[in-house]
Each structure stands twice: as C-alpha cells, then as structure tokens.
C-alpha cells in the first residue's frame with residue numbers, strides 16, 4: 001500500500017541489529033544439518049512457538065542457545081548476507097550490524113571465524129546489493145570487564161575494519177560504570193562507542209553511558225523519558241537513540257505498539273531512529289518496524305522523513321563516504 005511504498009522508498013539506515021538475532025529458524029535447521037548438530041526442537045514451528053518472552057532475559061537465554069549452530073566462516077557469511085538482502089529489499093542504504101564475539105569464543109570458536117565470515121558477508125552485500133555496511137563489536141555486560149578487555153585485545157588485528165564497540169546483554173544490575181576501562185581503550189583506538197541503555201535499566205544508566213563511556217549513540221534509551229532533565233539534555237546534545245519498537249513490544253517494554261513512545265520522542269525533539277534489534281526473534285525486519293509503528297502511533301509523512309534523516313545522520317559514515325542528505 002501507499003504507506004509501505006513511501007517508507008520503502010525513503011533512504012534509511014539500520015543502526016541497531018544484532019546479526020545473531022537475524023538467525024531465522026529455517027536457517028537454524030539448515031546450519032544444524034550442515035554442522036551435524038542436534039537441536040532441542042523437532043521443527044521450525046516448535047522453535048517459533050518458543051519465541052514468547054515476558055522480559056529481556058527470557059529472550060537472551062534462547063538467543064544465546066540459537067547461536068550455537070554458527071560454527072564456520074561460511075555460516076556467518078550466510079547469516080549476514082541473508083539479513084542484508086532483507087534490509088536492501090526494505091529500502092535500507094546503510095546497515096551497521098552488531099555482533100557478540102564472546103558468545104562464540106566462549107564456546108570454543110577462534111575469534112577470527114565470526115569476524116572474517118561477517119566481513120565477507122558485508123563485502124558480498126556491498127557488491128551484490130550496493131549496500132553500505134559497517135560492523136560493531138558488542139561486549140556482553142553480564143560477563144566481567146576483564147573478559148571485555150580480552151575481547152578487545154583479540155580484535156586487535158581487525159580494528160581497522162570495525163566501526164566501533166557496543167555494550168549489550170542483560171542490562172539490569174550491569175551498569176555502564178563497570179565498563180569504563182574497555183570503552184576508554186576502544187576510544188583511544190579510534191573506535192566509535194555505543195551502549196544499550198534504558199531498555200530495561202533506569203535513566204541513570206543512560207546518563208552513565210554518556211558521562212562514563214562517552215557513547216556516540218544510545219541503543220534504545222526508552223526509559224530516559226522518565227527523567228525530564230535527562231530528556232532535555234538528550235535533545236540539547238542531539239543524542240541519537242536507536243529505538244526498536246517491535247523488540248519493545250515482544251519484550252514487554254510496552255503493552256501495545258499503540259502506546260509506544262516513538263511519536264512522543266519525535267515531538268520532544270529527540271533524535272530517534274527505528275530499528276529491528278533481533279528481527280528473527282521479534283517478528284519483523286526494518287520495514288515491518290517502520291510500517292507497524294507508523295500505523296499504530298499515527299506518524300505523518302514529516303515524522304517519517306525526520307526518522308529517515310535521523311538514521312542517515314546518526315550513522316557512522318567514514319570521511320570518504322560522507323553522509324548522504326535527505
């Protein structure tokens with residue numbers, strides 16, 4: 001229909017998508033077969049039926065389990081390229097993807113397997129689809145900062161091919177303040193910095209991400225709205241929020257899409273963007289997130305153009321690329 005076509009044609013960037021979260025049940029079974037791994041599910045329907053979550057941790061438990069079928073560079077290449085095809089069909093021009101190396105190294109994969117496979121999938125997307133892509137390494141915050149420091153060290157040979165670092169996994173009880181050393185080290189190596197904050201955690205975690213980790217974007221940020229001073233600061237500083245509406249719905253951060261705060265964020269002047277987070281688990285890719293939220297909260301064309309512009313301006317373009325204008 002007209003709304004879907006309008007949104008598909010808008011040039012947009014996706015800035016918050018965990019590539020392990022784009023593993024569709026069909027591919028999970030294909031990779032399990034290819035790698036001779038037994039799955040604890042009889043078929044794809046049973047996998048999908050297990051995707052019912054009441055909070056972030058319910059999802060994370062099943063997401064880390066699913067990632068176990070990823071074993072070879074080819075697996076990571078195929079995973080990334082399948083996502084990029086979906087994103088390109090949705091009208092994305094730029095995709096900055098997250099990956100969680102510790103999920104893979106902790107089960108015995110060498111660090112290079114995931115990153116080399118992903119970089120190869122990104123190269124294929126650039127030539128085959130004309131997409132601009134980038135890679136962000138996320139540290140798991142439920143693990144100690146020393147493990148994050150070891151991960152940054154393991155990434156040393158690939159730093160020139162990384163856009164930046166992020167912070168994800170279980171938020172409550174794992175504040176940004178625990179990761180100051182590794183974020184400082186990443187900044188000194190010329191990497192951009194982002195962190196999940198205010199998804200389930202309190203507004204204070206959003207302030208910590210800015211003040212202590214010096215982040216360049218906030219992933220989610222929803223709970224910042226509970227603090228008027230913090231909200232005013234985010235507006236004043238033009239901080240980009242990578243909001244994920246279908247994720248918020250599936251993880252019960254909002255009771256329905258109709259009451260999602262995206263429109264309020266735009267009305268307040270926050271630099272919000274729309275993203276899919278973990279599309280295979282939350283029931284929608286980039287365009288699904290845009291269209292369903294636009295319908296549910298009643299976004300006008302000008303809101304949609306602002307969201308697209310925010311995503312292009314919030315992307316970490318290299319100097320050679322330069323940001324396209326909308």
Ligand code: ADE
Nearest residue numbers: 018168169170196277278
């Ligand atoms: N890892 C993958 N998706 C995540 C999310 N929405 N929050 C925290 N960690 C994640």
Ligand code: ZN
Nearest residue numbers: 016018168277
């Ligand atoms: Zn996320």
